Amino acid sequence: GAEQPYVTEYTIKGRFLPPHCPVTVCARMHSEDDDLWEAFAHYNTNADGTVNLTKDHSVGGSYLGCEPMGLFWGLQPAPGAREGLRLRKKNVEIPYVVHMSLLEGHVSPGEGQSTELAAVTTERWYTAPGVKRIKIRQNGIVGTLFLPPGPGPFPAMLDLWGMGGALVEYRSALFASRGYASLSIAYIGHKELPGPQNRINSAFDLLRDHRQVCADRVGIIGLSFGVYLALRIATETGAKVRQKVQCLFLNLQLDQYIAPLIVFLQLENLACPLMYIVGEDDLSETLRAADKSQLFTRLSYPGAGHLIEPPYSPNSRISLWSVKPKKLITLWGGHLAPHAAAQEDAWKKILDFMENNLRR
Numbered sequence: 588g589a590e591q592p593y594v595t596e597y598t599i600k601g602r603f604l605p606p607h608c609p610v611t612v613c614a615r616m617h618s619e620d621d622d623l624w625e626a627f628a629h630y631n632t633n634a635d636g637t638v639n640l641t642k643d644h645s646v647g648g649s650y651l652g653c654e655p656m657g658l659f660w661g662l663q664p665a666p667g668a669r670e671g672l673r674l675r676k677k678n679v680e681i682p683y684v685v686h687m688s689l690l691e692g693h694v695s696p697g698e699g700q701s702t703e704l705a706a707v708t709t710e711r712w713y714t715a716p717g718v719k720r721i722k723i724r725q726n727g728i729v730g731t732l733f734l735p736p737g738p739g740p741f742p743a744m745l746d747l748w749g750m751g752g753a754l755v756e757y758r759s760a761l762f763a764s765r766g767y768a769s770l771s772i773a774y775i776g777h778k779e780l781p782g783p784q785n786r787i788n789s790a791f792d793l794l795r796d797h798r799q800v801c802a803d804r805v806g807i808i809g810l811s812f813g814v815y816l817a818l819r820i821a822t823e824t825g826a827k828v829r830q831k832v833q834c835l836f837l838n839l840q841l842d843q844y845i846a847p848l849i850v851f852l853q854l855e856n857l858a859c860p861l862m863y864i865v866g867e868d869d870l871s872e873t874l875r876a877a878d879k880s881q882l883f884t885r886l887s888y889p890g891a892g893h894l895i896e897p898p899y900s901p902n903s904r905i906s907l908w909s910v911k912p913k914k915l916i917t918l919w920g921g922h923l924a925p926h927a928a929a930q931e932d933a934w935k936k937i938l939d940f941m942e943n944n945l946r947r
């Protein structure tokens with residue numbers, strides 16, 4: 588069932604320009620809520636009249652230095668935008684459409700005086716060709732299952748997000764694009780959820796028992812409250828799912844809320860490898876106390892914020908986070924460049940970890 592991963596190398600290059608002249612590259616796109624996001628960077632063309640973002644250095648703008656994907660992770664709401672925006676893909680069946688342009692001189696795109704020398708439109712997809720998206724509404728489970736192309740059976744991931752409440756699909760879509768079946772579920776605050784019952788174990792069972800899933804190759808990825816749920820599945824005494832969890836990836840966020848809950852779990856029951864990204868607080872002491880240090884891999888990224896998303900997602904230091912009926916502004920922290928580097932590194936490590944634990 589090992590499908591070829593769907594990877595494309597991306598190079599942004601300008602040519603037929605005068606040598607050693609200042610230019611600005613600029614990316615603009617509309618989110619699905621129709622907010623304008625933009626990034627720009629200042630370059631000086633090479634002696635042969637080219638600029639190549641894979642090797643050349645930005646000297647100003649949204650990012651500095653050699654950052655081949657800076658125009659993507661450097662996207663920020665355009666001046667005058669609403670407060671507290673966070674860029675998140677909602678409909679994974681359509682791409683983001685990014686308008687890239689090359690402007691004369693070192694300018695800020697909002698200033699209006701610039702001459703556009705070239706422009707191109709590019710698309711950012713979350714779903715590779717042939718990936719199937721299946722709506723799940725059964726046994727009280729509200730979810731979406733993504734299946735890679737082909738008959739399978741595939742190794743699989745259960746994708747658990749935080750308390751935000753929506754059905755978040757983009758990470759599952761990306762996993763399926765790399766050959767994993769992946770199930771995203773909503774477990775709180777979704778209008779189609781039947782009640783507050785615990786459906787997490789049923790969701791795990793549904794995934795494991797799917798005819799296109801390898802029953803003994805299922806992992807869980809959890810973020811924020813999803814960390815607690817993932818650990819709960821993997822440690823529950825007598826739970827038939829426990830022995831079936833092959834690996835966990837945990838993105839520890841809002842630790843001050845999650846950490847106290849974890850103390851109530853029976854970590855001595857943990858039997859699968861676990862990789863996690865730490866926030867300010869650290870799970871390693873707790874795991875060490877439970878004599879489980881051989882099972883875990885810890886990733887720590889100074890300068891990164893709490894929201895470690897798939898690579899090249901722009902970081903939101905602050906975003907409006909609604910827990911109905913309240914609206915909260917949450918500070919997630921992080922600085923653009925180290926955060927982007929952390930996301931890129933963590934994503935590679937997550938995929939390697941899945942490869943080692945679910946496919947071997």
Ligand SMILES: *[C@@H]1O[C@H](CO)[C@@H](O)[C@H](O)[C@H]1NC(C)=O
Nearest residue numbers: 598599600639640641642643
């Ligand atoms: C840009 O530079 C990279 C790294 O040197 C190189 O591999 C790539 O081919 C260049 N792209 C183009 C379109 O020339």
